[in-house]
Amino acid sequence: xxxxxxxxxxxxxxxxxxxxxxxxxxxxxxxxxxxxxxxxxxxxxxxxxxxxxxxxxxxxxxxxxxxxxxxxxxxxxxxxxxxxxxxxxxxxxxxxxxxxxxxxxxxxxxxxxxxxxxxxxxxxxxxxxxxxxxxxxxxxxxxxxxxxxxxxxxxxxxxxxxxxx
Amino acid sequence: xxxxxxxxxxxxxxxxxxxxxxxxxxxxxxxxxxxxxxxxxxxxxxxxxxxxxxxxxxxxxxxxxxxxxxxxxxxxxxxxxxxxxxxxxxxxxxxxxxxxxxxxxxxxxxxxxxxxxxxxxxxxxxxxxxxxxxxxxxxxxxxxxxxxxxxxxxxxxxxxxxxxxxxxxxxxxxxxxxxxxxxxxxxxxxxxxxxxxxxxxxxxxxxxxxxxxxxxxxxxxxxxxxxxxxxxxxxxxxxxxxxxxxxxxxxxxxxxxxxxxxxxxxxxxxxxxxxxxxxxxxxxxxxxxxxxxxxxxxxxxxxxxxxxxxxxxxxxxxxxxxxxxxxxxxxxxxxxxxxxxxxxxxxxxxxxxxxxxxxxxxxxxxxxxxxxxxxxxxxxxxxxxxxxxxxxxxxxxxxxxxxxxxxxxxxxxxxxxxxxxxxxxxxxxxxxxxxxxxxxxxxxxxxxxxxxxxxxxxxxxxxxxxxxxxxx
Numbered sequence: 001x002x003x004x005x006x007x008x009x010x011x012x013x014x015x016x017x018x019x020x021x022x023x024x025x026x027x028x029x030x031x032x033x034x035x036x037x038x039x040x041x042x043x044x045x046x047x048x049x050x051x052x053x054x055x056x057x058x059x060x061x062x063x064x065x066x067x068x069x070x071x072x073x074x075x076x077x078x079x080x081x082x083x084x085x086x087x088x089x090x091x092x093x094x095x096x097x098x099x100x101x102x103x104x105x106x107x108x109x110x111x112x113x114x115x116x117x118x119x120x121x122x123x124x125x126x127x128x129x130x131x132x133x134x135x136x137x138x139x140x141x142x143x144x145x146x147x148x149x150x151x152x153x154x155x156x157x158x159x160x161x162x163x164x165x
Numbered sequence: 166x167x168x169x170x171x172x173x174x175x176x177x178x179x180x181x182x183x184x185x186x187x188x189x190x191x192x193x194x195x196x197x198x199x200x201x202x203x204x205x206x207x208x209x210x211x212x213x214x215x216x217x218x219x220x221x222x223x224x225x226x227x228x229x230x231x232x233x234x235x236x237x238x239x240x241x242x243x244x245x246x247x248x249x250x251x252x253x254x255x256x257x258x259x260x261x262x263x264x265x266x267x268x269x270x271x272x273x274x275x276x277x278x279x280x281x282x283x284x285x286x287x288x289x290x291x292x293x294x295x296x297x298x299x300x301x302x303x304x305x306x307x308x309x310x311x312x313x314x315x316x317x318x319x320x321x322x323x324x325x326x327x328x329x330x331x332x333x334x335x336x337x338x339x340x341x342x343x344x345x346x347x348x349x350x351x352x353x354x355x356x357x358x359x360x361x362x363x364x365x366x367x368x369x370x371x372x373x374x375x376x377x378x379x380x381x382x383x384x385x386x387x388x389x390x391x392x393x394x395x396x397x398x399x400x401x402x403x404x405x406x407x408x409x410x411x412x413x414x415x416x417x418x419x420x421x422x423x424x425x426x427x428x429x430x431x432x433x434x435x436x437x438x439x440x441x442x443x444x445x446x447x448x449x450x451x452x453x454x455x456x457x458x459x460x461x462x463x464x465x466x467x468x469x470x471x472x473x474x475x476x477x478x479x480x481x482x483x484x485x486x487x488x489x490x491x492x493x494x495x496x497x498x499x500x501x502x503x504x505x506x507x508x509x510x511x512x513x514x515x516x517x518x519x520x521x522x523x524x525x526x527x528x529x530x531x532x533x534x535x536x537x538x539x540x541x542x543x544x545x546x547x548x549x550x551x552x553x554x555x556x557x558x559x560x561x562x563x564x565x566x567x568x569x570x571x572x573x574x575x576x577x578x579x580x581x582x583x584x585x586x587x588x589x590x591x592x593x594x595x596x597x598x599x600x601x602x603x604x605x606x607x608x609x610x611x612x613x614x615x616x617x618x619x620x621x622x623x624x625x626x627x628x629x630x631x632x633x634x635x636x637x
Contacts, residue, residue, distance in 0.1 A: 016586035030582035037581045049581050052571060063581055098564055099571055103585050 020107045021114050021165075024128075028165040032129050033106070035160035036064050036136060040153030052099050057153075058137070059087050062102040066109065067139060074108040076101070109136070116140070130162030354603045355504040356559040357623040358549075358615060505623050507540045507560045514538035519593045521601065534597035539563050541593065543600035547608050550616040557608055559600050566596035 019029035037049045041057045049063065050056070056065040068089035071077040078091025095101050113135040114128075120143065122131050134142040137154050146154075516537040531546045540560045549555040570592045574584040607626040615622055 017582045030586075033582040033585075034580050051575065095564065098567060099581075099585060099588055100567065 017103075020111055024165045028129070032132070032161055032164050033064075035129075035157065035164070036106070036133065038157070038160065040156045052102060053097055061089060061092070062096065062105075063099065064102060064106045065137075066102070066105055067137075069139065070109050070136075071096075071105065073112070074105050076105050125162075127163045127165065129164040130158055133157050133161035354559055354607055355501060355508065355623070355625045356557055356604065356607060356611065357508040357621060358611065359556045359558055359621045501625065503562065504560055507538075507562075508558060508623055509621075512538050519597045521594070521598055532601060534601065536563060536593055536597075541566065541596040541600065543597050543604055545601070545604045545608065547612060550612065555612075557604050557611065559604055561596055561600060563592065563596065566592040570595065 016026055017030045017033060019026045021029065024032075034049070039045045039048055039050045039054070039056075045051075045054075050065065052063045054063060054065070055061055058065070058067070060067050061071065066074075066076075068077060068080045068087050071089050071092065072080055076093050076096055077089035079089075080087050081090050082088075093101065096105075110132055113132055116135070117128060117131055122128070122143075126134070126143075131143065134146050134154070137157055138145045138149060146158075514537050516535045519534045519536055519541070521532070521534055533544045535542050539562060541563055542558060542560045544556050544558045547555050547557055567588060570588055571584070574588075610626060611624065614624075
């Protein structure tokens, strides 16, 4: 077994974000993840990656802006509550702010959305990555909402993510 | 952390309303479920973005950002047992090439001990030589400039060499104006003195629990093995086999025990109940000094880290300032207790080795680093007052190190995907590499203070600030 610098070198050289989806390269997955992290809300951080303690205007939490209802689906939150017209997550995992927990939640969410994608026929202008980005931003009914939901931030996300894989 | 603080305040008799008024609505969310309070997630992760940025972190993150790593096999962090330090009859004393060490010492690091030694003494070269040996082998190489720096050696940095500014002896951050930077001088090190790496391993050696803990126990938990191991070590001879202690003393000079002062020994009952397994030591007095001003007893939370906060609390002019000061002081206390509990509480979580690089090939015979549960551990084998082996162990929360790397990556502008790729191995290595110098620096004073006492003991040490150790 390697020890010391050799072991560390071996780990770091192989350390990268690994794709959880079949047929998607690690490089494409990394660019897709980066696309999800860009803050499209109007603010000082617009166009920059969100911090891991971010909350988006749409109610998404974390660096990837995971929606509260999706957090419930993947088991990170217990329930959602609507207060003042906003949906917030209740019973959020105490370690949710850990980047590794958020990464795992995103991977779980994308795996489930990708399984649903296999059951639908995507329009020609929407790639697999674009559809996943729309699911991520708009929820399970994303493809239906996308026909009439044209918010600037959603369009920007779609344009970044579409065509990556 | 927030709920720990809320619980502490409520245990002290404060009502939920008072807690909410004192700390703000975010802290009372879980304790007052009826209140429709939106969770303040940003309160729960402490990212110290103001901390100095180790160069090795910058280099690693820049490399991760600039270079897209080619596809390769899946990352597998070496898993297994580590807490039982490697045993070998052929283990040799820790030595380095004295000429090379001397040159590196003279060229790479200002002589922080020069003021303590007569310049015209005939022993100066030898003294510096000794210092060079120990600094290079025991402290300088296995901190943050160690394993990770080897990986980025192609970027122009060589392990063991320091820049024009002196690096902190404990954290390795360059630019320190003294041997220990201001941050490390304020931070107490909580450590335990055990026969094994930590209390969890001792619990694992109990025969009645071996059935359920055998898989997860660290090392060989057979009592016969332990006895044999101690006998073997005794036969080999303490002069050669256990020279580490004396070399550690040389690291810090002849007055090494005074470099670190023993703060206090925790009472077992404070964490695990009234068990004579641990010693009762001045618990009541230490608790009293939390609110009093008795300077006789020095506690971890009575250091600059929290005493200053409490002092500022009395000077705070507004409720908001007082709440901030109190919260910070309580956090210091909570961190101290968490680390002590991590050392003393039994755990059946599996351990994963975290390899570090050592300039001296035999150093790894005396040092072990691993991740177990939510904590990172580092152990160092030393000679006890009775000549028997003792294991010094300290710990740090894993999430704290993750937060530090996230802070570094954020400041360096690293993309989230690149940062996530190296986050786990970097947090592990940086975390344990910061623990080992603290162990080495506090070992002489601890061994001096625990003379005549039976392990296990849990205590805290703090660097002494003086003419040799100053703050920026």
